[in-house]
Amino acid sequence: MIPLTDDYLQRLLQTFLTLRTAKEYWREGEIYWGVKRPDADSVAAHTCCVAQIALLLADEVREAKPGLKLDIDKVVKIPLIRHMPKSITGDTSYAVRIMAEEEFRLLEVEAFNLLTRDLSISCRDEWQELFQEYTSLRGGNSLTSTEARIALFADGLDAWMQALSFSHTWMPAHEEYNKRVYESLKGDSNLHDGLAQLFRQASTMLKGRQIGPKRPHGDIVGIDVRAFLQNLSDRLAARFQPASSQVMQKIQLLKLLQTYLTLQSAKELGRKGYIYFGFKRAESDSIAAHMCCVAWIALYLAEELNRLDASLKLNVGRAISIGLVHDMPEAITGDIGFAVKLIDKNNLQSLEEKGFNRLIENLCPSSQKRLLDLLGDYNSCNSTEARVALFADGLDAWMQVLSVPYTWMPAHEEYNKLVYEKLKGDNKVKDDLAELFRYASNMLRSRQIGPIGVPRRSHSF
Structure with missing residues (x-):
């Protein structure tokens, strides 16, 4: 069934070898804002954590809102497909993209076309649609899916957790990017502003640096800190969540963030x-x-x-x-x-x-x-x-x-x-x-x- 010919396999392996270069490319946006090279994420490590966070969050959202039709496969595909072109182009910092956004978009499209050259037409069309859906969401398109927003939530939150792990990075730049993610998450057809407000809650709680990864026994945060954070979470929810998105209150954010922070250790x-x-x-x-x-x-x-x-x-x-x-x-x-x-x-x-x-x-x-x-x-x-x-x-x-x-x-x-x-x-x-x-x-x-x-x-x- 599988054609074991030199030409076929060489083209397939070329693609695999290309994707692997993302292990070595730094996330240059982190470096631009003050992170030293050995401390910066690789593109591949970031992509992994984004896909994992998206996978876990999708289940939480679906559990919190029974009856919501959410395509989990699409949720995990979007981050992987979105970051694929960077295995050719490398990462480009947020600041540089603002100066030449259209040029970099076209460059990524060309890289994407190279990587998908041997796929079936239907598969290539599907991947292209997912790629464009996510990138248009980053540009403020309100017509994209809940699945794309979950992927963006995961992308933004992983970047935020990485930024907070350094004392010498320039936080105003990360805060500005965080606000852009927040605005892009608004107006979902299923969850309204729920994901945006959950993102704001999560970002605020993480910024206090009182939450850490899991330990073998018991929570990493003390009882007093837990009570404080839960109180903060409740106050934020009451202030920012309209009745249309109360479903997001059902998500145990503190415990979820502990899991996300634990997954971060796999980068190191x-x-x-x-x-x-x-x-x-x-x-x-x-x-x-x-x-x-x-x-x-x-x-x-x-x-x-x-x-x-x-x-x-x-x-x-x-x-x-x-x-x-x-x-x-x-x-x-x-x-x-x-x-x-x-x-x-x-x-x-x-x-x-x-x-x-x-x-x-x-x-x-x-x-x-x-x-x-x-x-x-x-x-x-x-x-x-x-x-x-x-x-x-x-x-x-x-x-x-x-x-x-x-x-x-x-x-x-x-x-x-x-x-x-x-x-x-x-x-x-x-x-x-x-x-x-x-x-x-x-x-x-x-x-x-x-x-x-x-x-x-x-x-x-």
């Missing part, structure tokens, strides 16, 4: 397995950047499999969500390297399960159920969507390995073989994914393929 936590086998700390990608690339590869691969065989009917959104969730427990536990897992796999798996349960314990029931289902599917690899995410996980790890010449290859090859074996025997695609993974791994190892725009093979003089 390195992947320890690489370090154990020879990587320097600066060469190991962060957990968040890795999850973003897994979600991107899963998105492309699932769409591509559906294009090649329409009867598969893969749930693309589920494949993406598994990619975003598969390492989420590590926001609490940190990454546990492959070699360490071989020593005591059962106890370490129990540790990850406890970390995950702690992470999601304050989320609404439907969100907890969804996340446990996604993680369980990934660990058991029962569905084709889980195998697509596993393919993406293994391939991203392999590409990272090949970017460092002095790592100990036998260990990575052993892990690669384990991924290959787990990909076999799928109910829908049989051994096709496993063979594609093996073929792709071998082709990448030749180091004759680069990102889009780079010659596919080296030429001798």
